[in-house]
Amino acid sequence: MQHSAKDHLFQQIALVAQAIANPHRLELLDLLVQAPRSVEQLAQASAMSVANTSQHLQRLKQAGLVIGERQGVTVRYRVADPAVVRLWQEIRRVALAQLAGAERALDQYRPQRRQLPAISLAAVQEGMARGDMYLLDVRPLEEFAAGHLPGAVAIPLAELPQRIDELPSDKLIVTYCRGPLCRYADEALLLILASGRRGARLEEGVAEWLLAGYPIAHS
Template sequence: MNRTIKAHLFQQIALVTQAMANPHRLELLDLLVQAPRTVEQLAHATGMSVANTSQHLQRLKQGGLVIGERQGTTIRYRLADPAVIRLWNEVRTIAVQQLAGVERALERYRPKRQQFPVITMAELQASMKQGEIVLLDVRPAEEFVAAHLPAAISIPLSELPARIDELPVDKLIVAYCRGPLCSYADEALSFIIASGRRGARLEEGIAEWRLAGYPVVPTLW
């Protein structure tokens, strides 16, 4: 009897890992870390159909990882708990550290990542206090509105060529995006440096920043 009950217990816990055991669902989680979104917005961001996106979201919901909240005629999905952010961060970290295939795939996805200086979170904090840098958030605008690093300015990557003159030429431009699995900041820095400005990358995004104990604006978690 105890053996059966214990097996059922672990079967229920396995719903969490089963929900994550799909690359499309991991990408959906990565997007929802940045901001709540509708099914349609998530489908557009991932290139999946609305029907497939909805099915994956239901699996994530069954695993207790996301919540769907109805707003009028639409349903907006968000992470169920801040612990989901920590879970995703740890899964990603283990994969990068332990699986050579992940590192090779990351090199292909971010081929420019070794080309730019990297600034740490602690260095960023110190430099911001001294007014030596401009912190640039190059994620889509809706993600910036949902949460961003203090003192960051928003210029989405798609708008950067038309708005490059908004950035000073006498300060270091530190770009960040969704974290180490995101290439937006790399692409932005290529353009920034080509314009004659100095640039560096913050590898971490809002999730890593918050998990390190630093505040984000607004405070959502």
């Protein structure tokens, strides 16, 4: 009886592992960490069909990892708990630390990442407090509105080439996006450096900033 109950317990826990054991569902979680979204928005952002996106969301929902909230005729999904964010970050951290293939894949996805100037969370905090740093959020505006680093300015990557002259020339410009698995900040930083301005990339995003104990802002 006890062994049967123990088996059932581990089977229930395994539902979480089974739900996230899929690259498409991990990508959906990565997107939902940034901001709540509808099925259609998630499908567009992940380049999946609406039908496939909906099926993956149902698996995540059954495992208690995401919640769907109806707003009129639209259902918007969000992560169910901050623990889900920590879970995703730990999976990502372990994969990059333990799997050489994951590190090589990240190098292929972000080919300039090792050559670009980098900056730490603590250094950003200090620079913003001194007022000699310009913090640039290059994510989509819906993600910026859901939460961003205090003092950050939003210029989505797609708009940056036309708005590069808006950036200051007398401050260090720090770019950030969704975190280590996002290359938006790399591409933005290359544009900034090519314009003759000083810049650096913050590897972390809003989720990492929060987990480090720093507050975020909302617009």
